[in-house]
Amino acid sequence: MQMVRFAAVDGFELSGSLYGDASAAQAALLIVPAMGVSQRYYAEFADWLATQGFVVFSFDYRGMGASRPTALKKSLKGLDADVVTWAEKDTAAALAWLDAQVGPQMQIHWLGHSLGGQIFGLVPNRERISRMVTVGTGSGYWLQNSPRLRNYVWWLWYFVTPVALPLFGYFPGKALKKVGDLPHGVMAQWRRWCLHRDYLMSEPGTSWRERYAAIRTPILSLSFTDDEFMSAQNTASLHGFYANAPREMRRIAPADLGVQRIGHFGFFRKHFAQTLWPQVPQWLAN
Template sequence: MHIRFPATDGFELAGTLYGNPETARAAVLIAPAMGVPQSYYTEFARWLAGLGHVVLSFDYRGIAASRPQAHARSLRGFEADIHTWAEKDAAGALHWLRTQVSPERPLHWVGHSLGGQIFGLLPNRHLVDRAVTVASGSGYWRENAPKLKRMVWWMWYVLVPVTLPLAGYFPGRRLKKVGDLPHGVMAQWRRWCLSPQYMMGEGGPTLQQRYAELRTPILSLSFTDDEFMSQRNIESLHGFYANAPKSMKRIAPSDVGMKRLGHFGFFRPQCEPSLWIEIDHWLRPSPLT
């Protein structure tokens, strides 16, 4: 069911609700990767709903169905940064799911890439019972996977500094990179990716403390053939969640009978019998393993 709901500042966001709230045993919020529309997670969300979860996916403001008609052709002048996406959009989605759909059942978080990075930024993260991060790591470019490292120098030091002031946003659709992103999002992401401490380089001790205070159990799923995130990227990010109980699983495609997983492959239907079940097991009430 396609829905509209407010971010915490009232901005209208687009989402899709899967499953039956009246019979669901738990609720799950899917937080997308950078520039990835919620539609990418449709099959995974339907699968979770079929197992008895009620699932909400959504688009951050400026992305896909949450892109205002007035900015259909260009995001020039559209104001948002990653903190906006986390503290207003994702927090608004979490609040709506808790208050309007599942006020008493367990509430879980599944974050893909950026969606796993921003969990600690949410002011209402305490609402989440369990979290899953998929291919989520620090974006510090010198720790990126070798294939990406060869490209990101050009992106961060040439392409983005040139295109942002010229276009007023990042015209990723035309450049065939990431997708269109608001100026503030791309500018902040660049600052983070150039810092060895990633987001902590900008956020400092205050942000470090926010992440360290989080106690939500986290399952991290990462992949040996991820073309973006190295093992060091994965470890760096989850080090920010210093005091959260963590189960870290690094998976090679051959471990699950597949030729390729990469940064995006987990959410393809072929992963249902071998990998999706990992998340269902994690979200079921059971002792931590």
Template sequence: MTMSRHTLTASNGATFVLRTFDPQVAPAAVVIVPSAMGVAQAYYQRFAEWLSAQGFAVITFDYRGIGLSAPPSLRGYDATIFDWARDCEAAIDFADQRHRDIPLHWIGHSLGGQLLGLIRNRDRIQRVMTVATGNGYWLENSWPTKRAVWWLWFVAVPLATRIAGYFPGKRLRKVGNLPLGVIRQWRRWCLNPEYVVGVEGREVREQYSSVRQPMMSVSFTDDEMMSERSIRSLHRLYSNASVEFQRIAPRDIGVSRIGHFGFFRPQFESTLWPLVSQWLADR
């Protein structure tokens, strides 16, 4: 496996950092792994290395303003979630240039699975797996998050952004540092029962309904953020896609905890990760 780092230019001249994980053999397919909200691509490195060892070319990246793509300060930094969708498009174009003749697949963690409807060149993608991807509407969150998230949306975000000029999530131990435009847009989505389409309107709703790639949703009964109801709500936006749901309880694989972030942790290399290689190979 060979890992390389690349700096890409997306919309408005903004740059972001992408990493490739190339197998030692000719890859069977290329897999893009877009991150969850506020999560740096480094979190997915071990998973990307493992998937590359299975014979897939893998791409991870940091949305502008996150991880390796973050400026020295987010104060005054201009970025929205729509801009992050443009970063996804640039990553797809990059993958297409390097691996034009092999299939391209999408394994999106949380937000990474939500963004698909906003990506204009998504037709290049053949198959999609969403991991712990729900709609984010605060009254459909799992109970551990629901009982505290009102403080985030109605107190922490308005006050912290006014003072800092961005969302200082690391300091508050919530989500992570986020650009002002991102947190404000995400707040509007999370306060609307229809999430992104309820805020952004008919055109965006139609974009989601135009997604037709076969899709698998992998979710977990002990997810502290996304309830089963929120998982189903989000995937209903992909109304013309064939969606297969796989809901996993920790006891199914002999552990006590998986949670919202657990799937990509190395401890699940022998239990959860093979679901991905099997899903890619069987279809």
């Protein structure tokens, strides 16, 4: 693994990790992270994929993980970013950086965890992607959330966030033990989406619904019956935005694998290297 620094579209310095050898790889894959999740969380999976013939690039959005500037270590107050910034400026730059390493002849695939599968349609250079895998990706609309999440998320959206954002100037999720530290704009925008049935399509003044409907990139959706965040309805709703893309929806129960739990984050744990992980390279090879 090689740690790299690269510039976002607007020049903001970001951090990424490159796994595998581009000169020997059969294809490339970009890992696009979930909300509040560091690229480090995907390291074992990325390293394994490199042994399967892929060159893999993971990264942190601005303000997250290794892309959090030293001056903002104590507080993200003042960091100007929302989810669209992460998509249009950060993820687009990560894809462009990987493209420059592998060249135009090599296919690049996308693996989006949760938020990483939601924002594909917002990334301007998304046409460079040959295939997309989503893991635990669904709409954040709170009334469609799993019962476990719905029982307390109203408190987050109607009390905690409206109090915390003006008080701290960012969302201090680490201290609150909720999601993680997030820039003010990210949390405010995400809250708006999660309170609306149409989720990100509710953003005013956009043509995002048409943009997503125009996508033809083949999609494999991996979702889990015990996901504590995303219900089957959340999953179906979000992937419905990709209305004209070929979609294969796999909903997996822990019992299918002889385990007690997978959940929203379990896919990337090493004990699924023999069961869940091979589904990605096998589908990408078809």
